[in-house]
Amino acid sequence: MSHLERTISALQQRFPHGLLGTAEFRGDITLQIDSASLVAVCRYLRDEPTLCYNVLVDIGAVDYSPQEPRFALFYIVCALAQNTRLRLKVLLPGTEPVAPSISGIWPSANWPEREAFDMMGIGFEGHPDLRRILMPADWEGHPHRKDYPLGYEEVQFTFNKREIDARKKYATS
Amino acid sequence: MSQVRELETTVEELKHLFSPRAATGETMLLNLGPQHPSTHGVLRLLLELDGEEVVSCIPDVGFLHTGIEKNMEAKTFLKALVMTDRMDYLNNMGNNLTYCLAIEKLCAIEVPERAQVLRVICAELQRIASHLVWLGTSAIDLNASSILIYCFRDRERIMDLFELIGGQRMMTSYIRPGGVWRDVPAEFPAAVESFLDYLPAKLDDYERLLDKNPIYLARTIDIGIVDGDEALAWGMTGPALRGSGVNFDVRRAMPYSGYENFEFEVPLETGCDVYARYRVRMREFRESIKIIRQGLRLLKPGPFITSDRKFAPPPRAELGRSMEAVIHHFKYWTDGFPAPDGEVYVATESPRGELGCLLAGDGGPNPRRVHFRTPSFNTLQVLSWLSKGYLVADLVAIIGSIDIVLGDVDR
Numbered sequence: 001m002s003h004l005e006r007t008i009s010a011l012q013q014r015f016p017h018g019l020l021g022t023a024e025f026r027g028d029i030t031l032q033i034d035s036a037s038l039v040a041v042c043r044y045l046r047d048e049p050t051l052c053y054n055v056l057v058d059i060g061a062v063d064y065s066p067q068e069p070r071f072a073l074f075y076i077v078c079a080l081a082q083n084t085r086l087r088l089k090v091l092l093p094g095t096e097p098v099a100p101s102i103s104g105i106w107p108s109a110n111w112p113e114r115e116a117f118d119m120m121g122i123g124f125e126g127h128p129d130l131r132r133i134l135m136p137a138d139w140e141g142h143p144h145r146k147d148y149p150l151g152y153e154e155v156q157f158t159f160n161k162r163e164i165d166a167r168k169k170y171a172t173s
Numbered sequence: 174m175s176q177v178r179e180l181e182t183t184v185e186e187l188k189h190l191f192s193p194r195a196a197t198g199e200t201m202l203l204n205l206g207p208q209h210p211s212t213h214g215v216l217r218l219l220l221e222l223d224g225e226e227v228v229s230c231i232p233d234v235g236f237l238h239t240g241i242e243k244n245m246e247a248k249t250f251l252k253a254l255v256m257t258d259r260m261d262y263l264n265n266m267g268n269n270l271t272y273c274l275a276i277e278k279l280c281a282i283e284v285p286e287r288a289q290v291l292r293v294i295c296a297e298l299q300r301i302a303s304h305l306v307w308l309g310t311s312a313i314d315l316n317a318s319s320i321l322i323y324c325f326r327d328r329e330r331i332m333d334l335f336e337l338i339g340g341q342r343m344m345t346s347y348i349r350p351g352g353v354w355r356d357v358p359a360e361f362p363a364a365v366e367s368f369l370d371y372l373p374a375k376l377d378d379y380e381r382l383l384d385k386n387p388i389y390l391a392r393t394i395d396i397g398i399v400d401g402d403e404a405l406a407w408g409m410t411g412p413a414l415r416g417s418g419v420n421f422d423v424r425r426a427m428p429y430s431g432y433e434n435f436e437f438e439v440p441l442e443t444g445c446d447v448y449a450r451y452r453v454r455m456r457e458f459r460e461s462i463k464i465i466r467q468g469l470r471l472l473k474p475g476p477f478i479t480s481d482r483k484f485a486p487p488p489r490a491e492l493g494r495s496m497e498a499v500i501h502h503f504k505y506w507t508d509g510f511p512a513p514d515g516e517v518y519v520a521t522e523s524p525r526g527e528l529g530c531l532l533a534g535d536g537g538p539n540p541r542r543v544h545f546r547t548p549s550f551n552t553l554q555v556l557s558w559l560s561k562g563y564l565v566a567d568l569v570a571i572i573g574s575i576d577i578v579l580g581d582v583d584r
Contacts, residue, residue, distance in 0.1 A: 025515040025516065025517070026278050026279065026281065026515065026517050028517065028518065030516070054402075054405055054406075055405050055406075055408075056408065057408075057520075057527065057529065057546060058518075058529055058531065058544075058546035058551075060518075060531035060542075060544040060546070061542075061544070062516065062531075062533050062541065062542040062544075063541075063542065064541075074516065074518070074531060076518055076529070076531075076546075080405065080419070080421055083426050083427075085427075087518065106406060106408075107406050107407055107408075107554070107558075108406060108407050108408025108551060108554060110554055111408075111550060111551065111553075111554045112551070115550075119242075129189070129190065131186070132235075133234060133235060134234065134235035134238040134583055134584075135235060135238065136235070137186065143240060143243055144242065144243055144542075148243075150243060150244070150247050
């Protein structure tokens with residue numbers, strides 16, 4: 001039995017309600033976790049001596065708008081000694097998406113969670129320092145959401161330079 | 174006046190990150206960057222100093238944020254490729270490779286043997302180029318200024334090689350979904366070989382320049398110590414992690430693009446300090462040279478891009494006589510190709526660590542989401558923990574040793 005299979009069966013036994021399902025795509029297995037039991041699952045994955053998932057590789061947020069639940073968080077965790085990777089997926093609703101923070105389990109979750117907050121507007125309960133990270137502190141909106149416009153710069157030529165200047169936003173003060 | 178007020182509000186917002194002594198004025202707050210040469214780009218650090226000792230260090234990133242991930246969603250898979258070059262500007266080929274591997278996994282595209290070997294050669298040349306820039310810049314941070322010029326001179330030869338195969342020095346976009354853009358010219362293997370013959374003696378010189386320099390040793394040994402478990406917990410990867418004795422290299426752990434066919438060693442050092450990270454990279458130069466030499470031997474004639482016309486353009490010569498080729502050509506460059514609805518994650522070993530790509534398709538020709546797990550972003554987190562208790566001058570050595578690229582941090 002591979003380490004991955006052992007992990008899945010251990011999680012199924014330990015968290016019958018927290019583990020909502022497993023899906024396979026292109027040879028990778030994704031475990032869907034209930035957001036309420038995410039912290040317990042992560043703590044179990046890290047602390048259980050037979051599992052030993054000691055590294056959080058990444059947190060990625062995806063916007064499935066207009067589907068509902070709208071947001072998904074992908075947690076990629078790794079058991080270095082067993083060379084096994086596991087992908088956890090947490091679905092979040094479109095209105096007030098909030099997930100529990102796992103930065104208390106893996107400190108490396110700190111910045112990826114801040115990035116998801118900044119870019120997707122997903123809140124993380126229990127995060128020690130939830131601020132914007134890439135965008136300026138006073139920025140409005142969350143750029144990676146599908147309903148956030150891409151924006152562009154109008155090309156100015158001599159014949160329309162003033163016209164565009166008049167409606168262009170410039171930094172004041 | 175307004176600027177002063179702005180700084181005050183920032184400090185107010187970040188109060189929970191400083192020690193209580195900052196409020197009483199016992200410690201000093203100092204702004205380092207974003208325009209400071211030792212921050213390797215536009216990194217701003219808010220430092221709380223007790224004399225010259227760092228009490229807390231708060232990195233402020235985002236000055237180079239260009240919305241690459243958002244922009245990629247608005248383009249077809251193919252057109253988005255050119256944006257990956259511009260992320261980590263010292264690892265252009267590696268970014269292309271990661272993104273193409275993600276597309277290939279998402280769409281189940283087979284890559285021919287020759288293309289895989291070419292990709293490995295390009296990725297390793299890029300690693301040497303990136304490490305040369307790192308060596309030069311991190312040494313000049315510690316006032317070893319002559320080495321920068323030597324390193325940039327040697328890097329220029331790799332840039333010439335990339336220009337030979339891709340027509341561009343840096344933003345090559347040479348690696349494409351399904352293979353590479355075009356076959357390498359006949360003189361390419363000899364040109365690479367001559368560079369590989371040239372480099373080792375130079376590396377020995379640079380090593381002697383630094384290893385026999387008491388100032389360099391004093392400023393790197395026992396500075397910035399992070400043990401293996403801490404490094405893993407903070408998300409460090411790549412040479413910075415291997416300098417702490419953790420044997421993790423994506424090329425070995427999850428081989429991609431045929432790395433399993435290459436013999437190479439994963440350099441490990443147990444010093445856990447700035448000097449150990451320097452040693453790891455110096456040894457990685459030699460391993461990369463070994464890999465490229467093997468790659469040149471493995472380079473057999475054959476197709477350089479997949480023959481599946483849905484994912485690769487038809488050869489130019491066919492356009493004059495085959496109607497199907499014209500249709501494929503037109504559809505490929507205008508509509509692109511659809512990808513299934515699903516998510517994949519692939520990782521490669523960039524010169525800075527694990528570069529991952531989480532790619533989500535939505536059934537159409539544009540990605541639903543492209544998210545890059547960039548090594549610089551994740552490694553930079555450790556700085557606030559790592560720099561505590563060291564001097565400001567040591568902080569500069571530490572930033573150099575974790576080898577961040579701000580284009581990679583901010584995307």
